[in-house]
Amino acid sequence: MLRIAIQSKGRLSDDSLALLRDAGIMVDELKRKFLGKATNFPLELLYLRDDDIPGVVADGSADIGIVGFNEVAESGLLADAPAVPGKVTLERKLGFGKCHISLAIPKNQEYTDPSFFNGKSIATSYPYVLEGWLKENNVDARVRKILGSVEIAPAASIADAIFDIVSSGGTLVSNGLKEVVKVLDSEAVLISGPSMDEEKRRILSSLLFRFDSIANSAGKKYILMNLPTESVEEAVKLLPAMRSPTVMPLAAEGWCSLHSVVLEKELWDKIEKLKAIGAEGILVLDLDKIIL
Ligand code: PRT
Numbered sequence: 001m002l003r004i005a006i007q008s009k010g011r012l013s014d015d016s017l018a019l020l021r022d023a024g025i026m027v028d029e030l031k032r033k034f035l036g037k038a039t040n041f042p043l044e045l046l047y048l049r050d051d052d053i054p055g056v057v058a059d060g061s062a063d064i065g066i067v068g069f070n071e072v073a074e075s076g077l078l079a080d081a082p083a084v085p086g087k088v089t090l091e092r093k094l095g096f097g098k099c100h101i102s103l104a105i106p107k108n109q110e111y112t113d114p115s116f117f118n119g120k121s122i123a124t125s126y127p128y129v130l131e132g133w134l135k136e137n138n139v140d141a142r143v144r145k146i147l148g149s150v151e152i153a154p155a156a157s158i159a160d161a162i163f164d165i166v167s168s169g170g171t172l173v174s175n176g177l178k179e180v181v182k183v184l185d186s187e188a189v190l191i192s193g194p195s196m197d198e199e200k201r202r203i204l205s206s207l208l209f210r211f212d213s214i215a216n217s218a219g220k221k222y223i224l225m226n227l228p229t230e231s232v233e234e235a236v237k238l239l240p241a242m243r244s245p246t247v248m249p250l251a252a253e254g255w256c257s258l259h260s261v262v263l264e265k266e267l268w269d270k271i272e273k274l275k276a277i278g279a280e281g282i283l284v285l286d287l288d289k290i291i292l
């Protein structure tokens with residue numbers, strides 16, 4: 001049995017459960033109690049506040065966790081090698097919950113370079129990450145830890161600037177602030193702890209295999225079409241697919257059916273080129289998983 005910690009209520013909760021569901025793991029979502037269990041996979045779910053997740057994974061109370069990279073960075077518990085006692089390892093970036101932590105100042109002030117912050121006070125819920133940036137940039141500023149509503153600090157004369165999560169930037173604008181330095185990019189990540197036995201490692205690798213199959217299908221479409229046999233060579237050059245496209249003869253003489261995978265961003269360009277070499281009846285389908 002492997003134990004995963006996920007956020008109980010918040011921005012990452014639904015996407016974390018959706019990822020497990022996509023990976024074929026059935027969880028009773030209506031029962032988001034402290035500890036839950038998957039019905040068809042050896043996984044126990046621990047529902048926690050996001051701030052607590054890196055710590056419980058590091059001390060082995062949970063084996064793995066899904067949490068924002070910002071929280072992992074702030075915990076100071078990230079190791080660059082696996083199985084460091086009391087530390088966590090980054091297993092995968094998960095592609096949702098994207099944001100960054102940035103320095104922001106009142107919009108009417110002019111920002112020059114990091115020395116702007118010398119002698120200033122900065123409000124934040126991420127003092128550890130901020131201290132790291134200040135040190136790296138040789139800046140002597142006062143860090144004021146605030147747990148919520150950081151964005152009101154300058155207007156309320158609590159601090160001169162803020163260091164906070166930015167996603168669309170709307171919160172900064174509505175508080176008369178502007179982003180001046182993006183310090184850390186973040187997204188939801190899967191972390192693992194140091195003390196997993198062989199059975200847990202085996203369950204984790206089966207989970208990672210499923211997550212990777214989902215990630216492999218992101219941004220890709222399945223495409224199939226009828227094509228004059230004489231155009232197959234040209235079409236194969238256009239659609240390299242994973243190994244090479246599948247080509248099957250049709251009952252009609254001189255025609256075949258061609259199946260392939262194409263990047264979504266290249267889809268319309270490829271369709272135009274395929275039509276130009278005689279492709280007909282082109283179908284484009286969503287892809288769920290790609291097992292390499
Ligand atoms: O209760 P718990 O402690 O578990 O949750 P929480 O309130 O601490 O965190 P929550 O649920 O708000 O966010 C969880 C995680 O989502 C964060 O740790 C980030 O990794 C990620 N995330 C992604 C965000 C945002 N986008 C985000 N926009 N977390 C917070 N925000 C807030 C931000 O603090 C600011 O107030 O949204 C505001 C800015 O948004 P924009 O779009 O106006 O720029």
Ligand code: ZN
Nearest residue numbers: 049050051052
């Ligand atoms: Zn939190």
